[in-house]
Amino acid sequence: MAGVVALESLLATQTLWHAGRAAAIAADGEPTGYADLDALLPQRGWPRRALTELLLPADGVGELSLLLPTLARFTQAGATVVLVAPPYLPYAPAWQVAGVDLLHLEVIDAATPRDALWAFEQCLRSGACAVVVGWPLQADAAALRRLQVAADSGACLGFALRDRRHAGNPSPAALRLEHTRDGQGVGTWRIRKCRGGPVPAQAFAAGAW
Amino acid sequence: MLWVCILLPQLALDAVLRRLPDPSAPLALVGGPAQLRTLHAVNPSAAAAGLRAGMRLTAAHALLPDVAMVDYDPSAEMRWQRFLAAWAYRHSSLVSAQWPGCLLLEVRASFGLLGPWPRIEARLREELAALGFGHRIAMAPTSRAARVLAGLRDGLAVDHPVAMRALLDRVPVRRALLPDGAGERLHRMGLRDLRAVRALPTDSARRRFGLPLLEHLDRLYGRTDDPLAYYAPPDRFDSRIELECEVEGYTALLFPLRRMIGDLCTCLSIRDGGVQRFVLRLEHEDAHTDVEVGLLAAEREPATLFELTRGRLERVQLDRPVVAMRLLARELPPFVPATRDLFDVRAQQSLPWPQLRERLRARLGDTAVHRIVPTSDPRPERAWRRADGDAVRIGQAPVRPPRPLWLLPKPIPLRDFHVRIVSGPERLESGWWDGDEARRDYYVLETSQGQRAWAFAPPGEQGGWMLHGWFA
DSSP, X not given: OTTOOOHHHHHXXXXXXXXXOOXXXXXXXXXXXXXXXXXXXXXXXXXXXXXXXXXXXXXXXXXXXXXHHHHHHHHHTTOXXXXXXXXXXXXXXXXXXXXXXXXXXXXXXXXXXXXHHHHHHHHHHHSOOXXXXXXXXXXXXXXXXXXXXXXXXXXXXXXXXXXXXXXXXXXOOSEEEEEEEOTTSOEEEEEEEETTSOOOSOOEEOOOO | OOEEEEEOTXXXXXXXXXXXXXXXXXXXXXXXXXXXXXXXEEOHHHHHTTOOTTOBHHHHHHHOTTOEEEEOOHHHXXXXXXXXXXXXXXXXXXXXXOSTTEEEEEOGGGHHHHOSHHHHHHHHHHHHHHHTOOOEEEEESSHHHHHHHHHHOTTOBOOSHHHHHHHXXXXXXXXXXXXXXXXXXXXXXXXXXXXXXHTSOHHHXXXXXXXXXXXXXXXXXXXXXXXXXXXXXXXXXXXEEEEEEEEOSSHHHHHHHHHHHHHHHXXXXXXXXXXXXXXXXXXXXXXEEEEEEEEEEEEOOHHHHHHHHHHHHHTOOOOSOEEEEEEEEOOOOBOOOOOOOTTOOOOTTOOOHHHHHHHHHHHHOTTSEEEEEEOSOSSGGGSEEEEOSSOOOOOOOOOOSXXXXXXXXXXXXXXXXXXXXXXXXXXXXXXXXXXXXXXXXXXXXXXXXSOEEEEEESTTOOOSOEEEEEEO
């Protein structure tokens, strides 16, 4: 049987692998502030040095509430958090009530989507920011890849908030969460892609408002 | 005291060459009246073609038709001498630019800080070469002797008065910079060196050559004091470069700009200051365009300042050609370098936040980067304000019912007929005192898409919703 190839050699070259026996992923993620979500993610938190994509059906579905514990924790620790060209005015009193230290929250206005994308990448790459949240409007796959690489070289958490219609397109982001509503109209975050592990079937319910 | 003389033999020429991208191309400075234009100085490649200082312009053109001509400007020469005096001020606290074409520095007091003379000399030469100025350096116990020795041989240094006198005795009279052409006259009289001049009877020497000669000799040998006007650094920076040709695009301005920024930073480090605001003035034939560069914190890193200025320059629409460029900094505030932990682990190309902020502001506009601060006004549109700069005090917002994270810049009608009221109303009645009165009932609504909206209606009504924010 000349065509027989030893199973071991296939495994050794990694052309064949055991399902469900994933290599141990270091649980070194940045805690999201939601224990249920942490449990679903392979790194037990937001992936560090990477871009995370949040896909939204509309603005104001709870995307900021998902990020706020993380933002609050970083600003309180004195790290810089940047919002690049937010779609609305961040309302200072509410952000303060949510625990964000406004001294370390920087807001960047950009006149055009191109400028916004440039500023987003600059902030990610600089290494001066701990978290950068952006709303890239005209970002194609190449632009997203640049952002992902920038987040890696700048060693920061990048969050790209985009419309849900981009969910079908491939993305280089390390983690993609999509906001959906279940039958009862409760908003949940469904994981579309996560680097370092299989996509969990379970969704994360953001809970009541 | 121990004086160093830095002789700048071709100051005017170097000042022109250093702003050219290719200093090796033949170039000559032209001076004199319009009918009799003569060459004032030539650079090495022009000299290699046979051009000499003092040559007539027509003769120079005959020898080398494509030689670049630049007008000789005596005031520019003075300005560059002052600039170099500012540079020399880093190495000594007593600097004089009193005599034309040279600088004098007292260095004995600098030995403690900068090391022995050979090290200082190497440093001076290295920095002058980097600045692009040809130079000859000599050191002697009196300033006048240093000047004379620098004219004789580059690198001559004596630090003892006895050795200096012995050396001066052998200086030819024509090279001793004697006043009123006395050197030439003495030479023709058969007196060859200063020893012979000093041997003359004082009375007859005074009768023949006047008092200045004797004073010069006394000061040269250190027998009397030599009063000098010392340089004091200016408290502003002003530099101007005339361009060789009319420039239409900004890229051609970058090279001279880099030099100007470098000069500015040299000036800043001398003053131990930084710059926070300066103007780059692009001069046209009959008008000028000002490019204002304002930073949120004082800075003096040449690369950073250049990049920022370049960013501003890129956004300027040049509708007329630029003939000259001027950099003007009126305020030079003290500069405190950012402290950084020695063992701080930083990413490889990481950029501190202030620099990143300036880069962003340079491209996106001065007001692009800001923070948000709550205020105590109950009206939502006035309950926050923007804060620029570092000095921000953030107070605590008064406790109020839940407020949305997103606020719309202006309330807009909410086009959704299937809203569900989650909570409300919250009556807001305020602002009657400043003519911007608001009477609204705020509700938290849930839209058909599942969004949480913050909307208001006229008091007492539940319809005609005006959307004012999102609970995101």
